[in-house]
Amino acid sequence: xxxxxxxxxxxxxxxxxxxxxxxxxxxxxxxxxxxxxxxxxxxxxxxxxxxxxxxxxxxxxxxxxxxxxxxxxxxxxxxxxxxxxxxxxxxxxxxxxxxxxxxxxxxxxxxxxxxxxxxxxxxxxxxxxxxxxxxxxxxxxxxxxxxxxxxxxxxxxxxxxxxxxxxxxxxxxxxxxxxxxxxxxxxxxxxxxxxxxxxxxxxxxxxxxxxxxxxxxxxxxxxxxxxxxxxxxxxxxxxxxxxxxxxxxxxxxxxxxxxxxxxxxxxxxxxxxxxxxxxxxxxxxxxxxxxxxxxxxxxxxxxxxxxxxxxxxxxxxxxxxxxxxxxxxxxxxxxxxxxxxxxxxxxxxxxxxxxxxxxxxxxxxxxxxxxxxxxxxxxxxxxxxxxxxxxxxxxxxxxxxxxxxxxxxxxxxxxxxxxxxxxxxxxxxxxxxxxxxxxx
Amino acid sequence: xxxxxxxxxxxxxxxxxxxxxxxxxxxxxxxxxxxxxxxxxxxxxxxxxxxxxxxxxxxxxxxxxxxxxxxxxxxxxxxxxxxxxxxxxxxxxxxxxxxxxxxxxxxxxxxxxxxxxxxxxxxxxxxxxxxxxxxxxxxxxxxxxxxxxxxxxxxxxxxxxxxxxxxxxxxxxxxxxxxxxxxxxxxxxxxxxxxxxxxxxxxxxxxxxxxxxxxxxxxxxxxxxxxxxxxxxxxxxxxxxxxxxxxxx
Numbered sequence: 001x002x003x004x005x006x007x008x009x010x011x012x013x014x015x016x017x018x019x020x021x022x023x024x025x026x027x028x029x030x031x032x033x034x035x036x037x038x039x040x041x042x043x044x045x046x047x048x049x050x051x052x053x054x055x056x057x058x059x060x061x062x063x064x065x066x067x068x069x070x071x072x073x074x075x076x077x078x079x080x081x082x083x084x085x086x087x088x089x090x091x092x093x094x095x096x097x098x099x100x101x102x103x104x105x106x107x108x109x110x111x112x113x114x115x116x117x118x119x120x121x122x123x124x125x126x127x128x129x130x131x132x133x134x135x136x137x138x139x140x141x142x143x144x145x146x147x148x149x150x151x152x153x154x155x156x157x158x159x160x161x162x163x164x165x166x167x168x169x170x171x172x173x174x175x176x177x178x179x180x181x182x183x184x185x186x187x188x189x190x191x192x193x194x195x196x197x198x199x200x201x202x203x204x205x206x207x208x209x210x211x212x213x214x215x216x217x218x219x220x221x222x223x224x225x226x227x228x229x230x231x232x233x234x235x236x237x238x239x240x241x242x243x244x245x246x247x248x249x250x251x252x253x254x255x256x257x258x259x260x261x262x263x264x265x266x267x268x269x270x271x272x273x274x275x276x277x278x279x280x281x282x283x284x285x286x287x288x289x290x291x292x293x294x295x296x297x298x299x300x301x302x303x304x305x306x307x308x309x310x311x312x313x314x315x316x317x318x319x320x321x322x323x324x325x326x327x328x329x330x331x332x333x334x335x336x337x338x339x340x341x342x343x344x345x346x347x348x349x350x351x352x353x354x355x356x357x358x359x360x361x362x363x364x365x366x367x368x369x370x371x372x373x374x375x376x377x378x379x380x381x382x383x384x385x386x387x388x389x390x391x392x393x394x395x396x397x398x399x400x401x402x403x404x405x406x407x408x409x410x411x412x413x414x415x416x417x418x419x420x421x422x423x424x425x426x427x428x429x430x431x432x433x434x435x436x437x438x439x440x
Numbered sequence: 441x442x443x444x445x446x447x448x449x450x451x452x453x454x455x456x457x458x459x460x461x462x463x464x465x466x467x468x469x470x471x472x473x474x475x476x477x478x479x480x481x482x483x484x485x486x487x488x489x490x491x492x493x494x495x496x497x498x499x500x501x502x503x504x505x506x507x508x509x510x511x512x513x514x515x516x517x518x519x520x521x522x523x524x525x526x527x528x529x530x531x532x533x534x535x536x537x538x539x540x541x542x543x544x545x546x547x548x549x550x551x552x553x554x555x556x557x558x559x560x561x562x563x564x565x566x567x568x569x570x571x572x573x574x575x576x577x578x579x580x581x582x583x584x585x586x587x588x589x590x591x592x593x594x595x596x597x598x599x600x601x602x603x604x605x606x607x608x609x610x611x612x613x614x615x616x617x618x619x620x621x622x623x624x625x626x627x628x629x630x631x632x633x634x635x636x637x638x639x640x641x642x643x644x645x646x647x648x649x650x651x652x653x654x655x656x657x658x659x660x661x662x663x664x665x666x667x668x669x670x671x672x673x674x675x676x677x678x679x680x681x682x683x684x685x686x687x688x689x
């Protein structure tokens with residue numbers, strides 16, 4: 001039913017076409033890029049008529065003219081950016097471009113290869129091309145196609161069987177001020193060999209009040225028995241547009257843990273798809289969306305139970321303040337034959353202001369008959385009785401509110417295993433909602 | 441210590457307290473009894489500062505201050521404590537944190553320094569022993585997953601740590617088995633002091649076997665219809681409330 005490219009054409013698509021022709025016409029991946037871009041043009045930007053995008057409009061994104069982000073030197077105040085210092089594996093992209101001076105990839109444990117996407121394409125062009133072409137063919141949405149057409153750099157993490165990265169791999173995407181609104185389409189590829197383990201911290205930040213568009217796509221493949229813990233922190237400026245996709249494939253007895261925190265952007269939409277491909281595959285998703293001001297933060301998750309004896313647990317929390325809007329849609333799809341599936345999902349939301357809005361929707365689609373699936377969604381204000389209880393113990397009203405907000409976010413924070421990340425998140429919540437004091 | 445004069449309280453369209461007067465002196469324990477819906481819980485909640493009630497007439501004076509003009513947290517810092525009928529579960533807020541924050545809020549108000557961490561823990565452990573509470577309690581969320589009895593013990597534990605001047609107990613005995621009742625009563629009795637007053641709302645004379653009141657009041661239709669000593673409670677247990685209502689009519 002999709003319309004012909006000609007009828008979908010509009011100013012936005014023409015702008016992207018012009019950019020595409022000038023930048024990527026003679027690229028080594030031009031064929032794959034061209035195919036993806038044609039598909040993007042065919043689909044166009046999704047509209048709210050599309051059920052997947054019912055609550056999130058991209059019209060503001062479409063109306064802006066973004067140019068690919070430019071190289072920029074950055075002097076960072078490490079004290080203000082905890083991620084910018086410290087040991088371990090760190091890779092930093094500034095305006096979409098690898099910043100070697102800020103990165104640190106020396107300490108790679110045996111059996112692991114961590115390289116930038118550009119390096120990978122340069123050194124293993126055949127493997128890279130094969131992988132990227134295959135990935136583009138699978139990409140379903142138009143924005144993933146846009147990424148496949150426009151990506152310039154990113155990261156490839158490969159773990160050999162049984163390899164372990166004990167330190168987290170920290171991936172930072174940073175925006176700095178530019179003359180024109182800039183865009184970046186980073187690509188992250190993680191291939192975890194059987195029984196390998198790693199932790200990724202994927203972080204999106206801005207320095208200053210930057211207007212930008214980030215459109216990252218991550219692909220994570222877990223072979224049998226692998227374990228991947230994947231933190232994703234979106235803290236871009238309040239004028240940023242962020243559309244993210246992460247596609248995960250979990251094989252036999254492998255386990256994927258996602259921690260999705262969205263605090264930034266004027267418009268943010270993250271789609272996380274997890275395929276539990278083989279028996280014993282397990283996924284755990286934790287999320288926290290906290291819009292304030294006029295922020296619109298949206299996460300869509302899709303968990304596909306494809307094989308029998310697969311398990312998933314999902315817990316999302318939304319805290320909407322100001323005129324902020326929080327959208328959560330959690331779809332669980334149990335394929336025919338995926339017997340003994342165990343899928344649990346919970347979405348709890350807190351409205352801190354009369355003008356805030358939450359749209360939450362659990363969706364279950366089940367084609368097997370011997371499964372355990374549960375879901376629950378709640379939206380409410382701070383509990384008046386709990387507020388009174390705390391105040392009746394001498395705690396001020398303002399402090400009682402802060403305590404209850406932090407308490408609400410606790411289930412997401414306690415799921416964070418990395419102490420540094422947990423402390424960092426606590427600091428972010430304190431910055432947003434105020435400090436919990438020992439002496440209120 | 442506490443003087444309530446001609447108190448009228450409304451919740452929405454419903455008049456709940458209808459000219460209630462009561463005087464509680466330092467060192468005294470008062471029991472307030474009465475049929476369901478007579479306004480017992482409303483009285484203690486209004487005294488603790490619960491929102492949603494409108495005082496249309498009358499006053500409550502606590503140690504010479506207009507109690508009703510104070511915010512709930514100010515009342516707590518001035519030494520008023522309400523043991524809730526239904527203590528609230530607050531997952532994500534740690535029990536010890538709340539106890540310490542509450543104690544420090546009161547100390548700060550009195551111009552005292554923050555409590556020393558070791559002294560505080562020693563104090564809490566001592567009071568937990570008194571209330572026969574398990575160590576694991578320390579690291580749990582406030583009332584999180586507690587049984588009804590554990591929640592009531594926790595209320596009295598908080599009271600024992602905070603050492604209020606005026607303690608209001610709202611049906612602290614309800615839902616307790618006889619062993620738990622004994623522990624809770626023991627906790628309350630340990631707090632009896634010449635400079636402290638206790639007002640307890642209860643349905644049952646049973647509690648008064650363990651905590652002996654100086655005065656017993658019968659609350660009905662939003663007013664105190666009859667007051668007496670503890671023998672009044674025994675008479676109520678035998679005869680119910682109707683004879684008092686009839687006598688007052």
